[in-house]
Amino acid sequence: xxxxxxxxxxxxxxxxxxxxxxxxxxxxxxxxxxxxxxxxxxxxxxxxxxxxxxxxxxxxxxxxxxxxxxxxx
Amino acid sequence: xxxxxxxxxxxxxxxxxxxxxxxxxxxxxxxxxxxxxxxxxxxxxxxxxxxxxxxxxxxxxxxxxxxxxxxxxxxxxxxxxxxxxxxxxxxxxxxxxxxxxxxxxxxxxxxxxxxxxxxxxxxxxxxxxxxxxxxxxxxxxxxxxxxxxxxxxxxxxxxxxxxxxxxxxxxxxxxxxxxxxxxxxxxxxxxxxxxxxxxxxxxxxxxxxxxxxxxxxxxxxxxxxxxxxxxxxxxxxxxxxxxxxxxxxxxxxxxxxxxxxxxxxxxxxxxxxxxxxxxxxxxxxxxxxxxxxxxxxxxxxxxxxxxxxxxxxxxxxxxxxxxxxxxxxxxxxxxxxxxxxxxxxxxxxxxxxxxxxxxxxxxxxxxxxxxxxxxxxxxxxxx
Numbered sequence: 001x002x003x004x005x006x007x008x009x010x011x012x013x014x015x016x017x018x019x020x021x022x023x024x025x026x027x028x029x030x031x032x033x034x035x036x037x038x039x040x041x042x043x044x045x046x047x048x049x050x051x052x053x054x055x056x057x058x059x060x061x062x063x064x065x066x067x068x069x070x071x072x073x
Numbered sequence: 074x075x076x077x078x079x080x081x082x083x084x085x086x087x088x089x090x091x092x093x094x095x096x097x098x099x100x101x102x103x104x105x106x107x108x109x110x111x112x113x114x115x116x117x118x119x120x121x122x123x124x125x126x127x128x129x130x131x132x133x134x135x136x137x138x139x140x141x142x143x144x145x146x147x148x149x150x151x152x153x154x155x156x157x158x159x160x161x162x163x164x165x166x167x168x169x170x171x172x173x174x175x176x177x178x179x180x181x182x183x184x185x186x187x188x189x190x191x192x193x194x195x196x197x198x199x200x201x202x203x204x205x206x207x208x209x210x211x212x213x214x215x216x217x218x219x220x221x222x223x224x225x226x227x228x229x230x231x232x233x234x235x236x237x238x239x240x241x242x243x244x245x246x247x248x249x250x251x252x253x254x255x256x257x258x259x260x261x262x263x264x265x266x267x268x269x270x271x272x273x274x275x276x277x278x279x280x281x282x283x284x285x286x287x288x289x290x291x292x293x294x295x296x297x298x299x300x301x302x303x304x305x306x307x308x309x310x311x312x313x314x315x316x317x318x319x320x321x322x323x324x325x326x327x328x329x330x331x332x333x334x335x336x337x338x339x340x341x342x343x344x345x346x347x348x349x350x351x352x353x354x355x356x357x358x359x360x361x362x363x364x365x366x367x368x369x370x371x372x373x374x375x376x377x378x379x380x381x382x383x384x385x386x387x388x389x390x391x392x393x394x395x396x397x398x399x400x401x402x403x404x405x406x407x408x409x410x411x412x413x414x415x416x417x418x419x420x421x422x423x424x425x426x427x428x429x430x431x432x433x434x435x436x437x438x439x440x441x442x443x444x445x446x447x448x449x450x451x452x453x454x455x456x
Contacts, residue, residue, distance in 0.1 A: 032265060
């Protein structure tokens with residue numbers, strides 16, 4: 001019974017993963033090229049805003065933009 | 074500026090340190106933000122920005138300039154200049170010191186080199202202030218896989234700071250090492266995902282030479298540990314939507330970051346943004362951000378007795394914040410004019426509300442909170 005459940009779960013998981021494998025052709029990437037599909041549309045602006053938070057918070061790192069900011073507090 | 078004024082600067086060193094540890098990645102990451110796309114050089118562009126912050130008795134403003142230009146098919150060079158003019162009468166200042174003014178200048182140069190599916194970025198950044206100096210070197214590499222559907226990123230930077238105290242001979246150093254790993258993945262023709270991890274290790278004088286801790290109501294200089302090691306893991310998604318014949322007319326962006334460090338700070342950050350085109354020339358954005366953290370192990374609003382390490386920096390306390398912002402972009406030039414291919418004017422406003430759980434406003438005896446307005450006006454041109 002346990003083996004059947006494992007096999008069943010494996011089939012479900014693998015078939016699910018099959019749908020997750022990306023297959024986006026180059027000619028299908030028009031949307032992805034638009035600026036609003038970017039993690040950071042305006043580097044200078046996002047860098048500044050990230051830094052406004054950074055100087056006032058304990059956390060740091062793993063942001064979309066890094067560097068710059070203000071010597072404010 | 075009078076010496077008494079300069080001795081009353083409780084908040085700048087830590088914030089400068091944060092400024093510079095970010096700069097550790099600095100221009101490199103700024104210039105490699107296209108990692109979600111196939112390996113290409115970042116586009117030629119210039120941004121001129123004026124920024125303004127007003128909150129908690131602090132005003133910060135100044136210009137920022139970024140210029141990027143390719144040199145041939147495989148090399149792109151860039152320069153960045155940033156100025157902060159600070160006028161501070163923050164809660165720390167008004168309770169333990171006196172207001173001050175200062176100015177920070179940051180100059181960065183970088184070069185990106187494209188080789189096949191890989192993009193290497195080098196940067197050098199120098200920041201100067203009256204009592205804080207920093208030099209940072211950074212290297213970042215991105216590599217595209219699977220026909221550009223997957224992008225890997227690795228980065229390293231090293232910063233060396235010098236902490237001073239004005240009108241004294243005080244001088245201490247900080248070494249900083251940033252290690253970054255990231256993956257971005259095209260999931261569908263309208264869905265993009267990203268995961269990034271960053272470890273930051275610091276050693277040296279991590280204190281703020283101007284700030285004080287409270288011990289039974291009496292102020293003593295803060296004492297911080299000499300090392301700090303942190304890890305941050307962020308997940309991001311961008312989903313696009315089509316309508317009206319446009320390939321993409323709007324998008325939703327969501328991100329989450331978990332953070333931990335060996336000072337026992339844990340934090341969660343959640344961000345949501347909605348962007349939408351209005352006609353051919355206007356783009357609007359609405360975004361929200363929530364941030365929450367617990368206090369560092371050596372933080373106390375008012376220590377009962379002297380400890381080995383003591384901090385009363387509100388950035389190390391338990392607090393949360395909400396931020397709501399809008400941004401408008403006007404593409405006033407969408408056709409080639411002289412050497413410019415496109416240009417936009419951008420205006421954004423964010424309001425941030427900070428609520429501190431265990432940082433008391435000693436003037437009222439109540440938990441401290443404040444709101445801040447953040448304005449950005451900038452001109453962008455692509456050529």
